[in-house]
Amino acid sequence: MSTLLEIRDLTVRIDLPGGPVFPVRDVSLRIGPGETLGLVGESGCGKTLTCLSVMGLFGRRVSVESGEIAFKGTPLDPKSRADRARRARGMGMISQNPMTGLNPVRTLGWQVAEAYRIRTGSSRRAAAARAVELLDLVGIPEPRRRSRDYPHQISGGQQQRAMIAMAIAGEPALLVADEPTTALDVTVQAQIVELLSRLQRDLGMGMLFVTHDLGLVAEVADRVAVMYAGRVVEMAPAAELFARPRHPYTQGLLTSLPFLDDEVERLSPIDGTVPSLRAMPRGCAFAPRCPHASEICRTAVPDLSGAVACHHPLAVRTEAA
Amino acid sequence: MNLRYAAIKLLRAMITLWLVVTFVFVVLRLTGDPTQQLLPDDIGPEIRDYYRAAWGLDRPLWEQYLRYFEAALRGDFGISFRNSQPAIDLIWQRVPKTLELGLATFFCSLALGIPLGVLAAVWRDSWVDRLTMSFAVFGFSMPNFFLGILLILLFALNLRVLPSSGYGTWQHMVMPVFTLATAFAGAIARFTRSAMLEVLSRDYMRTAEAEGASRFRQVWWHAFPNAAIPVVTIVGFSLGGMIGGAVVTENVFAWPGVGRLLTSSVADRDLSIVQGIVVLVAITMVSANLLVDLAYGWLDPRVRVGGQERSR
Structure with missing residues (x-):
């Protein structure tokens, strides 16, 4: 299988007044054309920063410490102008909060047309026409009229649809969706997820779908990567991950989920909290909270050989067991 | 609207x-x-x-x-006690001269203040930023009468390149406009900088970056229209202050405008003239504020549609 996006041993550094921190460590991910990779983890585990690194959106203090990101087989240089353009043409991003992601003083039509025009270099008139088509494509009713509206005039769900229209303008090969439904009402969430899946199928895009919602990931992702404290701790096809989690953290996440048909009376939350970036344990970051932790867990970082980064992966249960 | x-x-x-x-x-x-x-x-x-x-x-x-x-x-403020002409006529004779000074100052301070403020924000903490902000602080903390006198000493007495005072040629305008514009441009630059810094950190600027918009496009097409909203406030105040605010500067440079008429009329207790000028200044201030409010409506769509705003 050819690779659309490949992240190799990415470590991201943030320079803070008290010294640098590394919220993303040695992350390796790959996404094939048309494939959806789910990236799951609690808030603060480095999901969003991974997305921003893929998009090349480094702020004033953020930089790539080591590792590389390759798009369609060619590494991207964060500082190169040509690579910036290549990235912009090939990738679209949907961020968490459409309210703040849209420019409040520009019409929806202007913003979608702008995204299309920058990526394709088309004429103003063609871009405006395409913007209306795109708004229609993402399911905004009366797209011609809505294209003259400002972001504050439409609902949160419609705003997210407009953001999606901007992200897919110019038909990028990769869509980076950073918690696209977190800020939305539950009823709207399902619609947006459905829309994303449909667009992805129709346009043949690869998708990096970031969420903390395991239920959502089960629905959309082909493969799932679980992140904990800046590292990928487990990676598996979606069905397999949910059926047979191998990392204690993944299992913890799953048993802390309420399932309606579950016989368990009480949910079992994971004890303890995520370690802070300043006080990362020497060994496995999950060791302090892990029921299976042993001496080696506290001294050596387990690497992600195969599918799970754990010294004591849970046994693969057989049907008999 | x-x-x-x-x-x-x-x-x-x-x-x-x-x-x-x-x-x-x-x-x-x-x-x-x-x-x-x-x-x-x-x-x-x-x-x-x-x-x-x-x-x-x-x-x-x-x-x-x-x-x-x-x-x-009816615009009638009575007869000037001093020389028996209608006060309004005496004031109107001076208005074009003050307006000349005011408009030149207004455009100079905008042309200087806005680009400098934007550049300072874009290259935050660089030497451009520091230089611009030192200029801004110098500009509006230096009293006009003091800067005016310094300029006269330098350009009129020592270098002898500009007339020290009076009205007539464009050379007469250089020093008064410079004196007034440094103060306003400084205020506008500082305001523009902080408004831009705020806007540049917003999520929608990240959206523009992700689309691959050039730096120039991001700054002027995506960010500036947002930053212009607060900047308009200070610009409006400067516009309103052009008539009243030039009193000191007009006196330093013997510019025959409304400001000088005001000081001489106050000294003579020429009531009608003083009344007329105060009302005129009030009218310019109030109209400037009205313009600012209307400009908000034009610049900010959230104000424009008023009643039909939805909750977020």
């Missing part, structure tokens, strides 16, 4: 003007009898009474106010 919004703003402006006009009347009548100041001390009481009757000062206060107010509506 929402008509209701505009109507409310207009009504407020009218009320403000009425208050100012009334306030001017009350204050000036409370400060004593003008005939005491204008006429020599040794004249007889019958002559004093004659002038009091001629100027309407013998009438009850409320009648004076009604007459004054009714006349003010």
